[in-house]
Amino acid sequence: MSKKNNKLYRICDALGCELEGIYPAPKSREKLNEYCFFCLEHIREYNKSWNYFEGLNEVQFEREIRKATTWDRPSWKFGTKRINDDYKFIFDMFQKDRQEKKKPIDKELLDSWKILDLKPESTIKDVKKKYKTLAKKWHPDTTLNLNKDNKKNNETFVLITKAYEKIIKSLTEKTI
Ligand SMILES: [Zn+2]
Structure with a gap:
């Protein structure tokens, strides 16, 4: 709790944030009835990081936020161990999310x-189109071979096919 104009208010649960925590957020998918509270910026970050609202359309999302802002908020005793553990959970979650975003670059994918x-x-469409063009050019059986060395053609064909498969895999994983 913090004081503003002599009025007590709940501060945002995001680490280091001093703004008022207005928007409740479930602590986890398993604890949907337990909340922490964030300021507008951090509830957005939270939602983005958790993708809890991913399946909702704009209207549903607005409704969820509105519903959330009018709920009776539980009165917590701050500074107790339970609350500190809850904070830790949220901070760890943010931390984890940041680490995931900092995943090392996939060198093989870049090369592909x-x-x-x-x-x-x-887009996937671009990739497929490009692959078709290249495959036509490099397939060992094609008459469009740029190179008379069939072994070389085959190697190139295998190389672009591997690259193609790697890229398609990464693109489809992203959209799941
Ligand atoms: Zn905040």
Whole structure:
């Protein structure tokens, strides 16, 4: 709790944030009836990081937020061990989310984009189109072979096929 104009208010549960914690957020999927409270910025970050509201459309989301802001908030005794543990859970969750975002770059995937001569922003459609063009060019049985050395053609074909598969896999995983 903090004091503003001599009025007690709950501070945002995000680490180091001094704003008022207005928006309740479930502590976990398993504890949907237990909440921590965040300011607007942090409830957004929380929702983004947790994707709890991912399946909701705009109207549903607004309704959820409105519902959340009018709920009776439980009165907690701050500074107790239980609350501190709850904080730790939330902080760990934010921390975990940040670490996941900092995943090391997949070098093999980067190389795959280079092999297909495409930008990582390309769509699956772009990738498929490009692969088709390259496969036609490099397939060992094609008459379009750039190289008379069939072993080399085959190697190139295998290389672009591997790159293609790697990229398609990464793109479909992203959209799940
Ligand atoms: Zn905050």
